[in-house]
Amino acid sequence: MAADGTALGRRLRDGDLSAAAAVLNLVESRTPADREQTSALLAAVSPAALGGEAKGHVIGLTGPPGAGKSSLLSELTRAWRARGRSVAVLAVDPSSKRSGGSLLGDRARISFDPEDRGLFIRSTAAGERLGGLAPATRAAAQALSAAFDVVVIETVGVGQSETEVGEVADTVAVIVQPGSGDALQFLKAGIMEIPDVLVVTKADLGDIALRARRDLSAALRSVGSRDTHVVAVSSISPPQGIDELIDALDEHRGRLDVPARRVEARRAGALADFVVEHGERGLRALGGRRAALKRLEREDPGADVPALVTTLEAEL
Amino acid sequence: MMRTYAGHSTAKKSNELYRSNLAKGQTGLSIAFDLPTQTGYDPDDELARGEVGKVGVPVAHKGDMHALLDGIPLGEMNTSMTINATAAWLLALYITVAEENGVDAAQLQGTTQNDIIKEFLARGTYAFPPGPSMRLIADMVAYTVTEVPKWNPINICSYHLQEAGATPVQEIAYAMSNAIAVLDAVRERVDQDLMGKVFGRISFFVNAGVRFVEEHAKLRAMGILWEELGRERYGVTDPKHLRFRYGVQVNSLGLTESQPENNVQRIVLEALAVTLGRDARARAIQLPAWNEALGLPRPWDQQWSLRIQQVLAYETDLLEYPDIFEGSKVMDGLVDELLEGARAEMKVVAEHGGAVKAVDYMKSSLVDSHRERIRRIEHGEQIVVGLNKYTESNPSPLIDEEGGIMTVDPEVEIQQREAVAAWRADRDQAAVDAALEELRRVAGSEENIMGATIAAAKAGVTTGEWSRTLREAFGEFRAPTGVGEAAAGGGAEDDLASLRDEVDRVSEGLGRRMKILVGKPGLDGHSNGAEQIAVRARDIGMDVVYEGIRMTPAQIAASAEQEGVHVIGLSILSGSHRELIPDVIAALRERGVDAPVIVGGIIPEADVAPLKQAGVSAVYTPKDFDLTAIMRDIVALVAERHGATASA
Numbered sequence: 002m003a004a005d006g007t008a009l010g011r012r013l014r015d016g017d018l019s020a021a022a023a024v025l026n027l028v029e030s031r032t033p034a035d036r037e038q039t040s041a042l043l044a045a046v047s048p049a050a051l052g053g054e055a056k057g058h059v060i061g062l063t064g065p066p067g068a069g070k071s072s073l074l075s076e077l078t079r080a081w082r083a084r085g086r087s088v089a090v091l092a093v094d095p096s097s098k099r100s101g102g103s104l105l106g107d108r109a110r111i112s113f114d115p116e117d118r119g120l121f122i123r124s125t126a127a128g129e130r131l132g133g134l135a136p137a138t139r140a141a142a143q144a145l146s147a148a149f150d151v152v153v154i155e156t157v158g159v160g161q162s163e164t165e166v167g168e169v170a171d172t173v174a175v176i177v178q179p180g181s182g183d184a185l186q187f188l189k190a191g192i193m194e195i196p197d198v199l200v201v202t203k204a205d206l207g208d209i210a211l212r213a214r215r216d217l218s219a220a221l222r223s224v225g226s227r228d229t230h231v232v233a234v235s236s237i238s239p240p241q242g243i244d245e246l247i248d249a250l251d252e253h254r255g256r257l258d259v260p261a262r263r264v265e266a267r268r269a270g271a272l273a274d275f276v277v278e279h280g281e282r283g284l285r286a287l288g289g290r291r292a293a294l295k296r297l298e299r300e301d302p303g304a305d306v307p308a309l310v311t312t313l314e315a316e317l
Numbered sequence: 318m319m320r321t322y323a324g325h326s327t328a329k330k331s332n333e334l335y336r337s338n339l340a341k342g343q344t345g346l347s348i349a350f351d352l353p354t355q356t357g358y359d360p361d362d363e364l365a366r367g368e369v370g371k372v373g374v375p376v377a378h379k380g381d382m383h384a385l386l387d388g389i390p391l392g393e394m395n396t397s398m399t400i401n402a403t404a405a406w407l408l409a410l411y412i413t414v415a416e417e418n419g420v421d422a423a424q425l426q427g428t429t430q431n432d433i434i435k436e437f438l439a440r441g442t443y444a445f446p447p448g449p450s451m452r453l454i455a456d457m458v459a460y461t462v463t464e465v466p467k468w469n470p471i472n473i474c475s476y477h478l479q480e481a482g483a484t485p486v487q488e489i490a491y492a493m494s495n496a497i498a499v500l501d502a503v504r505e506r507v508d509q510d511l512m513g514k515v516f517g518r519i520s521f522f523v524n525a526g527v528r529f530v531e532e533h534a535k536l537r538a539m540g541i542l543w544e545e546l547g548r549e550r551y552g553v554t555d556p557k558h559l560r561f562r563y564g565v566q567v568n569s570l571g572l573t574e575s576q577p578e579n580n581v582q583r584i585v586l587e588a589l590a591v592t593l594g595r596d597a598r599a600r601a602i603q604l605p606a607w608n609e610a611l612g613l614p615r616p617w618d619q620q621w622s623l624r625i626q627q628v629l630a631y632e633t634d635l636l637e638y639p640d641i642f643e644g645s646k647v648m649d650g651l652v653d654e655l656l657e658g659a660r661a662e663m664k665v666v667a668e669h670g671g672a673v674k675a676v677d678y679m680k681s682s683l684v685d686s687h688r689e690r691i692r693r694i695e696h697g698e699q700i701v702v703g704l705n706k707y708t709e710s711n712p713s714p715l716i717d718e719e720g721g722i723m724t725v726d727p728e729v730e731i732q733q734r735e736a737v738a739a740w741r742a743d744r745d746q747a748a749v750d751a752a753l754e755e756l757r758r759v760a761g762s763e764e765n766i767m768g769a770t771i772a773a774a775k776a777g778v779t780t781g782e783w784s785r786t787l788r789e790a791f792g793e794f795r796a797p798t799g800v801g802e803a804a805a806g807g808g809a810e811d812d813l814a815s816l817r818d819e820v821d822r823v824s825e826g827l828g829r830r831m832k833i834l835v836g837k838p839g840l841d842g843h844s845n846g847a848e849q850i851a852v853r854a855r856d857i858g859m860d861v862v863y864e865g866i867r868m869t870p871a872q873i874a875a876s877a878e879q880e881g882v883h884v885i886g887l888s889i890l891s892g893s894h895r896e897l898i899p900d901v902i903a904a905l906r907e908r909g910v911d912a913p914v915i916v917g918g919i920i921p922e923a924d925v926a927p928l929k930q931a932g933v934s935a936v937y938t939p940k941d942f943d944l945t946a947i948m949r950d951i952v953a954l955v956a957e958r959h960g961a962t963a964s965a
Contacts (some may be wrong), residue, residue: 026881030828100817101830103856104800108876109864112793115875122879126830126860238446238792 005039010045010064013148016052018087021121021145029125038057039140040307047148048303054263057089057146058241058254061166063156064176069202070155071110072236073176077153078111078120078242086150087119091142093156096126103127107155121149127156139169139270140306167194168269172253173199174246179213181207195226197253202241204235228256260302268297271309278310279317287316323619324349326729328384331374334616335389343623345395346427347603348385349373352408352840352891355442356867357403357784360733361867367896368840369730372383373399373779377737377780382410383417391415396427397472397564397601402444404431405453406783409774412465428469428520428564431457435474437676437796438683439481441842441866444784447673449791453766455502456767460767461514462507471499472522472564475539479524480570481845482687485535485655490662491672491679492521493542497926498672500551506765509552516547517558523599526568527583529590533642534651536563536590536597541656547815564601565591574610574919574939576703576710581607585625592629594648596640602626608715610939611921615723631883680799684848691849694942704942727896737779744777753786761792798844798865800851812945813857816952820858823956827883832956834882836873838901839892842866846917850886853944854951870897874904883910883955889918899931906932913954917941 004027012020028039033045048054064070074090081088092107102202113120125135138154146152156166167173175196188195204210210233218231230249234242272293276284287293296316297309304312321428323338324331335346343354350373353365359377360369369375376382391414400407408429433450436443443450461470475483475492483491496519503515521539527530540561547553567587574582584604598852604622606614629635642648644650669675693699700706711856752773761767773783824830835851837844846868851863862880877885887901898916905914916928917937934954937947 022878022881026829026877032828035828096860100813100856100858102858103823103860104851104855105860105880106798106800106864108880109795109798110860112795112873113867113872115871122876124860124862124880237448240791267860 004035004038006041006043007045010042010144013046013144015077015196016148018118018121019127020148021089021123024144025123025125026143028144029135029137031098040305042144043305043307045139046144046258047305047308049262049301049305051147054260055143055146057149057152058250059142059152059154059169059171060148060250061154061156061170061173062176063166063173064137065178066157068176068178069236070157070176071107073202073234074107074153074155075111076234076240076243077246078113080247081151082117082120084247087148088151088153089121089145089149090123090153090155091138091145092122092124093127093138093154094124095157104160118317120316121145134165134169139262139266139273143267143270143306150224152282158202160226168273169266171259172197172250172258174200174250176200176202177217178202179210185216188217188224195221195224197229197231198246198249199229200246201231201233202236204233205237210235228253264302265305267304267309268294270306271297272315274306274310275313283317288315319627323347324351324385325372325723326370326374326725327733328374328376328381329387332385332389332409334388334513335385337616338619338623339389341446341618341620341623345397345601346389347397348399350398350400351375352442352842354780355400355403356840357387357406357444357780357788358840359737359779359781360730361737362781364840364867365730366839366900367730367893368891369733370725371892373837375409375733376407376780377733378740378777379410379413379417380740380777382414383880386411386414388741391418392420392424394426395431396425396461398427399430401430401433401436401440402442402450403430403780403784405457405770406774406780408457408461408465408470408801409767409770412771412775422465422590424467425465425830426467428472429457429521430474430618430741431471432474432495432499432522434475434491434498434672434676436842438680439477441796441844442840443794443796445787445791446794447676449760449787451498451673452458454499455506456766458503458515458518459506460497461766462511462518464767469518469520472520473499474522475524476566478683479568479731480525482570482690483683483764484657484686485531486662487679487682487686488524489535489539489542489655489659490666491658492523492539493546494663494666494672494675494898496521497546501671503553508899512551513553513558514553516551516553519561521561521563522601523563523591525565525587525590527571527586529593530871531651531655532587532590533597534648535655536599537594537642537652538655538659539563540597541652542659551905555634561597562600564603565599566603567605569589569605571701571790572605572607572610572699573704575708577608577611577714577790578713579703580605580610581621581625584622585629586627588625592635594640594642595638596643610919611716636922637961639766647917677797677799680797684799684852687845688849688852691942691944701942704940724890737771740777741779748776749773749778749782752778754780756783756786757790795865798848798863800848800855800861800863816857816945816948819952822957823952824858826956827959830858830860831952832880833951834873834877834880834884835863836868836876836887837866837889837902838868838870838897839889839891839893840867841889841893843890844888844892847886847888849944850917850947851889853948857948857952870900870904873901874908874910877905877910877912878908883959884912884951885910885949887912887914887916889916889920892919894918894920894928895924898928898933902932913958915951915954917947 007022009024078088094103094105096103103126108122108124127135144154173196201210201214214231214233221229232242232246232249323334351370352368354376358365360375377759431454457470461468473492473496475488478488478491543561544559547559553559606618606622608618635677666675678741756769756773820831833854835847851861854861913934915935920936920938
């Protein structure tokens with residue numbers, strides 16, 4: 002039985018958080034019937050339908066394995082819930098190249114109360130693209146941000162993947178642990194995009210964490226970034242720096258031109274979906290990536306992703 | 318010394334059992350606590366459901382401890398307590414009961430298992446994060462060395478590592494690394510001139526498998542490494558302190574559910590591994606019962622295990638000779654080989670920053686070794702008589718209508734819930750509050766935890782209250798599952814490839830990749846089965862959600878709904894399936910999740926029909942060793958469930 006996308010969209014608009022699981026089941030499905038319903042869902046939560054951009058704060062949380070992302074996320078969700086904000090976590094895990102299957106482990110590290118409908122956690126496999134987003138994650142983030150106060154997309158990696166997260170998220174936080182020189186080198190070399198917030202974990206390590214924080218701040222200044230907050234946190238009891246991090250994330254959101262970032266996100270998403278469907282050959286038929294984006298810029302800023310994909314397909 | 322590991326139902330019932338075992342010639346006590354007591358929950362806690370009095374005796378406060386030890390001469394008794402995360406608490410209760418009976422703590426003899434690293438790696442009854450857990454252990458060692466000098470405060474366990482799949486080399490290396498972590502922590506808390514005494518009080522609890530020649534070599538190797546460690550790392554010189562002392566429970570992992578009578582000869586051979594050569598002979602032996610893989614052993618089954626030891630000790634000539642392997646080239650060669658492997662592996666652990674920091678590494682290595690063991694059995698490379706070879710059998714006359722196991726009356730749990738509530742209502746609450754406040758203060762300081770813990774025991778604090786106070790101070794912790802890093806490659810590659818195609822095909826119909834939730838409800842920490850199912854499901858192309866042990870039915874149901882899984886696999890080995898599985902199914906249905914549920918674990922035959930009635934689609938037990946076949950069933954089950962609806 003295919004889900005009813007329009008009805009699900011209505012539930013999200015009404016703030017019905019219990020719709021989240023059904024929304025994910027729908028947007029992850031690749032059957033033609035479900036994809037049609039996904040389009041209906043996204044139309045039902047488009048800026049036009051909502052009368053503005055979705056209220057939720059979409060946050061990308063990314064960093065290398067072992068940096069302490071999951072423990073931090075556990076503390077963050079606890080703190081957000083304590084402030085009365087509803088939270089949806091979309092955890093993206095790498096898949097096994099060989100079998101296509103994956104072990105989705107992040108959920109295990111986030112403590113949750115099963116009776117609390119204000120916290121939703123969904124793990125998804127990244128699919129073939131290592132370090133990238135699961136195909137459904139963009140759609141899920143767009144839909145859920147209509148109902149949840151915070152939508153977190155958690156991905157693995159440092160270097161390439163946060164570029165992709167950056168296309169979806171309002172705010173990107175990169176997590177690094179002290180003593181790992183990679184982030185520093187990537188920043189200086191310009192391999193890594195400058196994150197909106199940089200988080201140094203394991204602040205309980207004391208001097209090492211302080212030094213890492215100082216080095217990263219210096220590196221950021223050297224590449225000309227003044228706005229990026231560097232926050233040191235510790236997830237070990239008693240947790241430290243969590244409130245400061247939440248304030249930094251809020252502060253970035255406060256400065257942000259949300260509609261502009263969201264329009265960009267939808268256009269980038271439409272282009273990505275188009276490429277999944279029609280490949281590089283289809284893109285060339287449109288005159289390349291730049292031309293395709295130019296074409297999308299002529300559309301209504303409030304247009305949803307499926308509508309934008311249709312626009313591109315009409316040019317073929 | 319001969320013991321049987323015992324305790325069940327209630328403190329009073331267990332007390333009767335102990336007295337009767339002592340009358341039969343047993344020379345010490347070995348207390349088995351139930352899982353709520355081991356993990357720090359009172360009988361009326363949600364997580365305790367189905368587990369009260371199951372695998373051991375519930376002890377919720379000093380009143381229970383008084384009942385448990387009633388009439389037993391504590392001044393003369395040597396008592397082994399299998400207790401880890403809450404060891405400081407149970408020792409405090411033991412000291413309290415002794416003192417309230419006029420026995421001085423200095424007279425007490427016995428052992429608290431108190432090895433937390435193996436709980437993270439294998440057994441699962443941890444309560445606090447690694448750092449604070451090590452501090453509790455170090456506090457206990459520092460306290461007992463002066464106040465309860467005849468007590469063995471810790472028993473480094475390699476037993477459970479083998480149960481989790483460790484090879485002999487891993488068993489030696491991880492146990493020694495673990496001991497180093499403990500001794501290093503203690504060294505910071507006692508005077509250097511006490512280190513010899515501390516070293517001499519550390520004993521080991523090892524395993525012995527059916528490959529008994531190699532197993533004997535393993536024990537000789539451990540003795541050599543231990544002495545070396547004492548001399549070189551801790552500057553111990555007294556030969557008495559340097560002796561490798563160990564107790565043993567022989568292997569349960571190798572015991573089979575099919576043709577369980579064969580387990581008797583396995584147990585005898587394993588007992589030889591730890592007794593054959595005098596230079597590496599165990600000081601205390603516990604033998605498992607022949608029917609452990611079926612369920613809880615009855616008193617008669619345990620009597621049989623005790624009689625095995627008595628025949629070995631009193632009828633054979635085993636104990637009449639000096640070390641019979643002295644000068645054996647074969648034995649020395651085996652020992653050298655194990656020493657070399659163990660030293661190399663200890664180096665790897667040291668490079669990870671020691672045993673505490675290397676928990677993730679060791680856990681995934683164990684999951685890998687166990688996967689390899691299962692692969693060998695599946696492929697017939699390792700023969701297990703009655704399981705993958707010589708499987709034809711006449712019906713066993715040993716199995717009666719009740720399935721040849723002991724069942725615990727579910728009334729016990731209800732009674733214990735009420736009893737602990739009554740205890741709380743009946744005590745001096747102001748004294749309890751003050752004791753807990755003091756405990757909280759000490760937990761946050763550098764002071765030794767034992768003083769405040771004993772004061773809390775005397776004030777009538779409960780097990781759950783003591784643990785909750787420390788959980789609040791130290792933080793909650795979830796151990797690594799070890800599956801994320803596990804290497805691929807289980808069953809035959811052809812079978813896996815064809816199953817992968819099938820998973821792809823069914824996933825196509827489902828619209829998204831087939832997704833399974835592997836859940837471990839309740840307090841049972843035996844996660845081998847769940848881990849192996851999770852890894853194999855990934856290897857055939859499923860998306861797998863596995864959250865580790867100790868989940869409530871409500872948590873499992875919430876995860877299943879939020880994750881949108883197509884099938885749910887539940888694993889229980891502790892005997893609480895009759896309560897917990899129907900609870901999980903009810904919680905799932907309440908959330909509108911209609912995915913099929915399968916169950917694996919130690920499930921007696923008689924319980925299969927009621928589980929199916931409750932809505933379980935399939936039940937797997939230890940005799941179902943072919944993981945690929947189980948996977949094929951699961952894929953077919955999902956296809957069938959969704960086949961009718963996938964086309965709409």
